[in-house]
Amino acid sequence: MSGIFQKLSREYSLFVAIITFFLIQYFEHTLEASVIGNLIGFAILFAVIIYSSLSVAHHAEMLAEKFGEPYGTLILTISAVIVEIIIIVIVMMHEHNPTLARDTIYSAVMLDINGLLGLAAIIGGIKYGEQPYNVDSSNSYLSMLLVATGIAMVIPHFISESHHAMYMNFNVILFMLLYITFTRVQVASHKYFFEYEGDGVVEHDHEEDINAIYHTSMLVASIILIGMLSEILALFMGHTLEHFGMPMAIGAVGVAVISAAPEFITAVRAALDNRMQTVVNIALGASLATILLTIPAVIVVTRIIGMDLVLELTPIQGVMLGLTFLVSIVNFNDGETNVLEGFLHVILFVVFAFLLFV
Numbered sequence: 001m002s003g004i005f006q007k008l009s010r011e012y013s014l015f016v017a018i019i020t021f022f023l024i025q026y027f028e029h030t031l032e033a034s035v036i037g038n039l040i041g042f043a044i045l046f047a048v049i050i051y052s053s054l055s056v057a058h059h060a061e062m063l064a065e066k067f068g069e070p071y072g073t074l075i076l077t078i079s080a081v082i083v084e085i086i087i088i089v090i091v092m093m094h095e096h097n098p099t100l101a102r103d104t105i106y107s108a109v110m111l112d113i114n115g116l117l118g119l120a121a122i123i124g125g126i127k128y129g130e131q132p133y134n135v136d137s138s139n140s141y142l143s144m145l146l147v148a149t150g151i152a153m154v155i156p157h158f159i160s161e162s163h164h165a166m167y168m169n170f171n172v173i174l175f176m177l178l179y180i181t182f183t184r185v186q187v188a189s190h191k192y193f194f195e196y197e198g199d200g201v202v203e204h205d206h207e208e209d210i211n212a213i214y215h216t217s218m219l220v221a222s223i224i225l226i227g228m229l230s231e232i233l234a235l236f237m238g239h240t241l242e243h244f245g246m247p248m249a250i251g252a253v254g255v256a257v258i259s260a261a262p263e264f265i266t267a268v269r270a271a272l273d274n275r276m277q278t279v280v281n282i283a284l285g286a287s288l289a290t291i292l293l294t295i296p297a298v299i300v301v302t303r304i305i306g307m308d309l310v311l312e313l314t315p316i317q318g319v320m321l322g323l324t325f326l327v328s329i330v331n332f333n334d335g336e337t338n339v340l341e342g343f344l345h346v347i348l349f350v351v352f353a354f355l356l357f358v
Contacts, residue, residue, distance in 0.1 A: 004211070004214060007211075007214065011055065011218060013051050013052050013054065013055040013222070014052075014055065014218070014221060014222065014225070016048060016051060016052075017048055017049075017051075017052045017222075017225040017226075017229060018225065020044065020045070020048045020229065021225065021228055021229055021232075024041060024044065024045060024229075024232055025232065027041075028041070028232060028235070031236070032235060032236065032239060035240075035243050038236045038239045038240045038243070039236075039240060041232070041236040042233065042236040042237055042240050045229050045230075045232060045233040045236065046233065046254070046258070048229060049226055049229050049230065049233065049258050050257075050258065050261050052222050052225055052226050052229070053083070053222075053226065053258060053259075053261035053262045054261065054262065054265060055218065055222045056079050056080070056083065056219060056222045056223065056226075056262040057076070057261070057262030057263070057265045057266050059215040059216075059218045059219040059222065060075050060076040060079050060219060060262060060266070061076070061266060062210050062215040063075050063210075063212060063215050063216065063219070064076065065210055066210040066212050066215075067212075071187065074183070074186065074187065074285070075219075076262060076263060076266060076282060076286075077263065077282065077285045077286040077289045078289060078293070079219060079223060079262065080259045080260065080262055080263050080286055080289075081259070081286070081289045081290055081293045081294060082223055083223055083226050083227075083258065083259045083262075084104065084108065084255065084256070084258075084259035084290065084294060085293065085294055085297045085298070086223070086226070086227040086230060087226075087227070087230040087233075087234075087255045087258060087259065088100060088101050088104050088255060088294065088298060089297070089298065089301050090227070090230050090231045090234050091230070091234040091237070091238075091251065091255065092298070092301075092302070092307065093305065093307075094231075094234040094235060094238055095234070095238050095248060095251075096307065097248050098302075098307065098308040098309050098310045099248070099310045100248060100251070100252055100255075101294065101295075101298040101309060101311065102153065102310055102311045102312070102313070102317075103248070103249045103252035103253075104252040104255045104256055104294075105153075105290055105291060105294055105295065105311075106252075106313065106317050106320075106321065107249075107252050107253045107255075107256035107352075108256040108259065108260060108286070108287065108290045108294075109145075109149075109287045109290065109291070109321065109324070110320065110321075110324065110348070110349060110352045111253075111256050111257065111260050111349070112260060112263065112282075112283045112284070112286045112287045112290070113283055113284065113287055113324055113328060113345065114324055114345040114346065114348040114349035114352065115260075115264075115345075115346070115349040116260060116263060116264050116267050116279075116282070116283045116286075117267070117279060117280070117283035117284070117342075117345060118341075118342045118343070118344070118345025118346040118348070118349060119268070119342065119346060120267045120268055120270070120271035120276075120279045120283070120342070121271070121276075121279075121337040121338065121339070121341055121342025121345070122339050122342035122343060122346065123268060123271045123272060123342075124271035124272070124274065124276060124279070124337065124342075125337065125338045125339035125340075125341075125342055126339060127271075127272065127274075128274050129338070130336045130337065130338050131271070131274060131276035131336065131337050131338075132196065132276065132335055132336050133196050133276040133277040133279075133280045133335060133336070133337070134192075134193060134194065134195060134196045134277055134280075134335065135332065135333065135334065135335035136190075136192075136193040136194075137193050137194045137277065137280055137281060137284070138280055138284060138328075138332035138333075139332075139333075140182075140185070140190075140193055140194075141280075141284035141285065141287075141288055142284065142325065142328055142329055142332065144178070144182055144288050144292075145284070145287060145288055145291065145325065146325055147178075148175065148178065148288065148291045148292055149291060149321060149325075151171065151174065151175075152171055152175070152291065152295050152311055153311050153312060153313045154312075154313060154318065155167075156168075156311060156312045157312050168299050168303075168309070168311075169299070169303075171295065171296065171299065172296040172299050172300060175291075175292050175293075175295055175296045176296060178292055179289075179292040179293060182288070182292070194277070194281055195277065196276075196277035226258070230258075237251050237254065238251075247356070249356055250356060253353075253356065259290075260286070263282050263283070263286050266278075266282060267279045267282045267283060270282070276337055280332070295311065316355060320348070320351070320352055320355070323348060324345075324348055327344055327345065327348065328345075331344065331345075
């Protein structure tokens with residue numbers, strides 16, 4: 001028991017998040033009364049949420065060490081997607097923006113594949129030259145991503161308004177079936193698709209010394225606190241974007257950055273340890289989980305609260321996602337990553353960031 005209390009006393013991000021929540025809540029009305037106050041409130045909350053996201057990454061890594069792959073990356077990606085869903089729903093309810101979920105999902109995929117995977121491939125490529133992984137995993141992820149994106153974000157363009165609601169409800173059932181099927185393939189029947197024998201294993205702790213209940217509890221507590229802080233963040237973010245006349249798409253990127261923070265830290269560490277299979281599982285797995293879990297969640301929530309929801313991609317979003325998937329199919333067909341492949345994805349991410357302001 002004393003060991004648990006010792007570990008708990010070192011959960012600095014947990015205490016920082018709790019203290020920040022009560023302090024910001026106390027000064028909330030004072031801060032939102034001015035532009036500077038909104039900026040200060042937004043900056044503090046964003047920093048604390050990112051700090052809490054690092055705690056999510058740590059506890060997910062411990063559980064990954066305990067249970068092994070692909071369970072580890074599955075725990076991490078689901079945790080990140082839950083954070084994303086919570087923040088999207090909270091911000092949507094504050095801003096009444098029907099396109100926020102679409103913009104966040106688009107931003108998350110661009111961030112995961114082009115930003116996270118691209119940067120990890122560059123870092124790993126500089127250190128190791130080429131980094132191998134199981135090509136069956138990338139093929140599986142990319143085929144699922146193409147199907148899921150097409151069904152949820154392209155086909156609705158061609159569905160008549162009278163059948164739109166019915167198609168959305170159909171997607172909820174369909175995506176749950178897709179996710180359950182893919183998860184079963186990932187952890188059972190074709191688990192070897194998502195493993196690579198040459199991946200180095202980094203021992204953070206002895207497996208028997210890792211307390212799964214403790215790390216799960218801390219993971220859940222961190223996610224709950226992130227949700228609580230995000231509710232206040234949504235208020236400051238809305239006021240700040242409105243004052244500077246910036247599009248809500250910038251806010252969607254902020255949501256994507258928060259949810260991707262744990263994955264980003266873990267992926268960079270994995271690239272430095274020559275574990276590209278882990279990077280691929282995280283980046284492509286997070287993108288797939290974002291689409292298959294976030295879309296049904298926001299459809300259900302918007303139906304409950306009676307809010308409009310737009311998931312159809314804009315032309316520029318469709319082109320950027322199409323380029324991303326096409327380059328991914330070409331790059332990830334040989335079972336090895338290198339600096340050039342990473343650089344191409346980072347260039348696509350830079351273009352994505354530039355287009356936010358055009």
